Amino acid sequence: MKLTLVLLALVGCVAAFSVPTPKVKIADKNFLEKQKFLLEITYRIEDPLMFEEWIKFGTKFIYDKSFYSEYDYYMEKFYESYKLGALLPKGEFFGALVKTHMKQAYGLFNFFYYAKDWETFVSNVAWARIHVNEGMFIYALTLAVIHKPEFQGLILPQIYEIFPQYFFNSKFVYEAEKFDYEVFSKLTMYEKEYKDILYKDYSKFTGNFYFYTKDWKTFQWYKMMGLDQEWYVEDKYFLRENYASFVNDPKYADVMKGLKSFYYPVDYTRDIEFFNDQSKLSYFTEDLGWNAYWYYLNMDYAFFLDGKKFGLDKDRRGEWWIYNVQQILARYYQERLANGFGEIPEFFWYKQIEYGYDPQLIYYNGVGYSYRKNYYDFYTYGNFEMFSKIQNFFGKVYKFLETGYYKTADGQVIDFHKPESVKFIGNYLQGNADTYDKYFFNFYYMYSHMYFADVDYNDMDVFPNVFLNYETMLRDPFFYTFYKKFTDVFYQFKYFLGPYTQKDLFYEGVTIKDVTVSKLVTYYDIVDFDVTNLLNDKMTFVDGQFVWDKALLARQARLNHKPFEFEFTIESTQAQKGVVRVFLGPKFDEYGQVIPLNYNRKNFVQIDSFVYPFVAGVNTFKRSSKEFSWTSEDRITYTELYKYVMLASEGKYDFPLDISEPHNAFPDRLVLPKGWEQGMPMQFYYFVSPYAEEYEQFSTFDYTYASGVGSGTRFVDSKPFGYPFDRQIDEYDFFVPNGFFQDVKIYYVDTFAKYFEKKYPKFGTFDYSIEY
Structure with a gap:
């Protein structure tokens, strides 16, 4: 069984492939008591x-x-x-x-x-x-x-299991909190509406459809697939892509014994263009895994923690943070292209924000989140003093980038035209505790979020706003617009470093001869998220022990992809280790024009990196998307985790300290953009660089159950994050034998289409044979 343990959010930079795998430890009684406390206290x-x-x-x-x-x-x-x-x-x-x-x-x-x-x-x-x-x-x-x-x-449980209110719309939260498992009459309440709409023949009015769909609600859509006929989950497992790994565990039946599970549908994939056309991307921007990833990154490297005291400086905290911002923007841009949109809108200090946003969230105290209307003017409604501080920060950073140096308050002079100064830029942009000029830089980042949420310096009583918490801010399209200001500063810094020369990029004796990739297919699947924390019923205790006998699930459609595989053919003149990096980027812009490489480098997302021991001659090997070192599949739920801990406490199960599902890893299912039914043109880039033997980062850390945050051992090598796309590109020097571009297409398959066709032989029945 896989368990979600501690943290590993490494966006393709962790060399899990090269880490010796120690024997997995089994939790002792003392550990289980501590784990039980943390699960019960939350x-x-x-x-x-x-x-x-x-x-x-x-x-x-x-x-x-x-x-x-x-x-x-x-x-x-x-x-x-x-x-x-x-x-x-x-x-x-x-x-x-x-x-x-x-x-x-x-x-x-x-x-x-x-x-x-x-x-x-x-x-x-x-x-x-x-x-x-x-x-x-x-x-x-x-x-x-x-x-x-x-x-x-x-x-701890995943943040979306502790606070489902941050991740699911208010309609679902209200329904979940009203849920009564003893007097469960929802089916009879909706039965007439089901029959009136779904079981009449309207084909003469609707052509291919034999039911009326104009005023559909989410539960009616799920009814077509037979997913909410009685709302009681008869199956012995929760729906998710890797359910087989759970149901094949011989102990799983014991864990789930006596558990009653109920689900309620919640959806972001249909009928969502209600506010503006940017709402079409809500299936991505409001994805639970997407938002949780950003949350845990900012918990790993909380801006107010001292880098030396917590070891965060050893992890290159500032550089890592701004690199993640760049990767998030690049991945978001890829999803925009998949939906026909173009560049992320630019942020201008005195210009209205064209696209508004209504999060449809409600805080657990019953107060709804504020929304932003279309063509909103931040400058008019904000605190002018705070606005000036934010604006002055960017002006000051650009100024010392242009001059090439900066003198800190304590007299230290920093040369910003040297590569090693990237740590200063990263720390300044995050506004973290390691900045060299704390008086000026420490709070600008916090102030910017407070300003856009209309919060003053000393406010304590604050109205809910998505921009004030990491787990909610990625939902708002404005996040990506504003954070482009951060990456613009980062690119400006890199501009003064100049492009890599061919000598910098060339790996003597290594040539990528060919790479083949299996078909890239995306689709929507169905997943159950554990929202038992929303249950509003009495708790049952037997002999003082809590009995977790029911679970409430949010059943949601979400973007996923079928597993794919690379087959590498790489020639090496001698036996040597190399670091293989894999990037995915767009080929064309929204108008079908080829994006110049020097500009397009910002749009590549690193999806994998690993160390490979090459032998002399031709090396042929495969690498599956399931092996990516920085991603994870669906995690064990809060309910299941608690029941496994209790089973282990009774001596009936060996609870492994296993980090195979790190809770801040990037969701595997979001590696690929949605694509098109006819195939969306994209391109892979593969790059092999020398592995530095002196960089022995795995000598002392046990990676079976901890991720190494603050240990300085997290990354595959000491190259800049995003290398070799991190600098300007001179195409005369960039193309080397150890680099390889490959054109591909990403195909979207509508797995739900058959439920809408009259010829579907099992109307009202979900096809569980779908390949997750």
Whole structure:
């Protein structure tokens, strides 16, 4: 069985292929007790804590300095705010990028992080679960579980399982919270509407369709496929692409025994052009995995954490962060092309934002998220002082890039026309704690998000806005427009470094002779997301032990692709190791014109990288999309994870410390853009570079259950991220034998089309034989 453990979000830079695989460890009793605590303390987070075992630990807040390895300013301020009753109240909106909220969250995190022992940690976590704002509590706890060295291997549920409200529209949240599993009458309530619409012959009016579809609702669409006839999941597994790996586990039946699972349909793939044409991309921008990836990246490298203290500087935190921004924009642009759109709109300081956005989200306290109307003018409605600070930041960065140097407040001079200065640029753009001029750079990033969310410097009571939390901001098309400003600065820095010469790129003795790729096919499949935290019913305890006997699922259609495979033919004159990088990029723009390579380099996404031991002669080997080192398939759900932990606690299961499903890896299913039915032209680029033997990054770290955040061991080599597309391209020098371009097409297959055809022989029945 695969388990989702700690973190590994490496966008094609982790050399998992080259890592020796140590024997997977089995969790002992002590580990299982800790894991059980973390799963129970986050259950139904907006409800009162119901676990008596943990309530008794939460009666007192431990603030005595002797219980902590360090006691800093933020801890003192948090405790002072608590004594004065000035903490963000429970039930209020928490924004990780609201300055007042962040400072309190930082203090709470430090109380968790610097606790000398598990008992102190448990007491403070239980106390905070009872007394502290729910969003702030989860934010601080997640940071602690990720970064506290003693917690390697321990995990929390996925963020979309803890807070489904951040990821599913308000209609679904309302329905889920009203759900009554004992008096389940939804089917009878809708039966008449089903029959009136679905079972009458309207072919003389609608041509190929024999039912009326104009006013369809989501549940009616699912009814056609037989996916909500009784809303009770009769199957022994949850729907997902890799369900076979679960149902084939002999222990899975024991885990699921006695569990009643109910699902409700929620959809982003039909009838969504209600606000503007950008809504056509909502299946991508509102994808749970897409948004969770950005969230966990910013938890790994939280901007306010000190790089030296947490080891983040060893991971090239700033460079890694801005590289991820560039890759996210490139991947978004590919999806735009698949839907007929062109360039990501530019951001202008004094120009209206053409495309508005309505997130349709509701916070767990019942307050809806603010929306932005079409042709919105940020400048008119914002805080002018804050606006000027943000604008001045970009002006100042451009100025010292042009002059080539910058003198920090402490007198240090930085040469910004040298490659190693990339760390300074990355740190400045993220606005993290490692910037050399903290007075000027530290808070610009936070201020920009506060400004666009209409939040003032000292506001505590804040209206919900998607721009204030990492897990929601990628939903808004404006995110990509504004973040282009960040990558523009990054490209400007790279411009002054000049293109790579042929000598820089040439790998003597290595020639890529050919690469063949299997057919690239995308489609929509159906997945069940665990939203049991939304259940609004009583909890059952037997002999003091919680009985998890029901699960609520959100059944959703989402983009996926069929597995594909590369076959490499690479010639080497001698036995040597090389780093193979694989990139995917567009071929043409929205008008069908070839995009010049020097410009198009910004649109390539690195989908894989690995170390390969070449032998002298011709090397032929295969690499499957299932082997990509930075992606993962669907993860084990909250419900299943808890039940596995409990089974292991009873001595009936060996719980593996296995990182095969890291919870911040990029979703495998989003590697390819949607494509077209007739085939969308794209291109792969393959590049082999020397492997530096002195870069022995895997010598001391155990990769079976931890990802190495802050260890300096995460990347395949020390090359710049995105190499060789990270600099300007001189086409006279770029084409070398160890690089290889290949034209491909991505085909979209409508797997749901048959349900709309009169000839479909099993109307009202879902075809479970579909290849996930």
